[in-house]
Amino acid sequence: MRATCVFFHAHPDDESLLTAGTMAGLAAEGHRVVLVVATDGDAGLADPRTLGGRRLGEVRREEATASARALGCARVEFLGFRDSGLDPVHGPVPGAFxxxxxxxxADRLAQVLESERADLLTVYDPVGGYGHPDHVQVHRVGYRAAELAxxxxxxxxxxxxxxxxxGLRWAARLPVLGPKVDPASFQDAYVPGEDITHRVDVRRFAALKRASMAAHGSQAGGGDGVRTLAGLRRLPAPVFRRVLGTEWFVQRSLTEGVRLSDPLAVLR
Ligand SMILES: [Zn+2]
Incomplete structure (x- = not known):
């Protein structure tokens, strides 16, 4: 079976940490892998030295394209919606995704799904991982688009x-990761371990995942201190494989208690 797998992400670089290994694995197996990015990430932070006077969104599109190439994607589609940003005072800009x-x-995404005759679509969990409003919207828009298509x-x-x-408690002791993250701020993030239906072993694709992360050069700086992506990329190879060697998915329609390691298991 040769499947078409569409990975829907909110911003350029979200694919790197969450699904890069799975994408590389599916592409290596001969499946058609498509990356769809909702926004250009132009409200994000960036290291100004990497922009060369260009608009951040333009640079980040290029970076996501390079990342997708490294992972073996057959197509990258940018929906061009406006990045909501994370401004705690003003909230999302008008018209933001x-x-x-x-x-x-959802209509726009459904067009891509239909033109690809997609077998698989990935979205985010209902809380949008760590709660970014664009990530919550990926959940809503993704499910609706899958229904339409x-x-x-x-x-x-x-x-x-x-x-x-x-991991956060452990990382607090590792200076390489830069500013410490308070584990309490992730108390309700993502999903509890017992809800995970798919644990995908991506250790074989660690080098490609690292290349995908490296493609997002503008995300190496900006903000205060070392950014997550850059910090993780500097981990020694054995530690990197351990920290980023698994990717997690939830299939809500799966019978309770079923645990899988292959994202396409139910289609095979
Ligand atoms: Zn994001």
Missing amino acids: STMDVETA RTPLVLEATVDRDLLLR
Whole structure:
């Protein structure tokens, strides 16, 4: 079976941490892998030295394209919606992706799913991982688009929260990761380990995942201190494989208690 797998992400670089290994694995198996990015990430932080006077969104499109190439994607599609940003005072800019009518946005994604005759679509968990409004919108828009296009399989890309909290406590002792993250701020993020239906072993694709992360050069700086992506990329190879060697998904339609390691298991 040769499947078409569409990975729907909110911003350029979201594919790197959440699904890069799975994408590389499916592409290596001969499946058609498509990356769809909702926004250009132009409200994000960036290291100004990497922009060369260009608009951030333009640079990030190029970076996502390079990342997708490294992972073996057959197509990259940018929906061009406006990045909502994370401004705690003013909230999302008017017309931003997170405030869009779900139906309008879902129509656009459904067109891609239909033209690809997609077998699999990945979205995010209902809380949008760590709660970015654009990530919550990916959940809503993704499910609706799959309904419109009759895409048979939807998986929520997520993180095992229990493992994450353990990892954060461990990382607090590793200076390479830069500013410390308070585990308490992730108490309700992503999904609890018991809800995870798919644990995909991507250790064989660690080098490609690292290349995908490296493609997002503008995300190496900006903000305060070392950014997550850059910090993780500097981990020694054995540690990197351990920290980023698994990717997690939830298939809501799966019978309770079923645990899988292959994202396409139910289609085979
Ligand atoms: Zn994002």
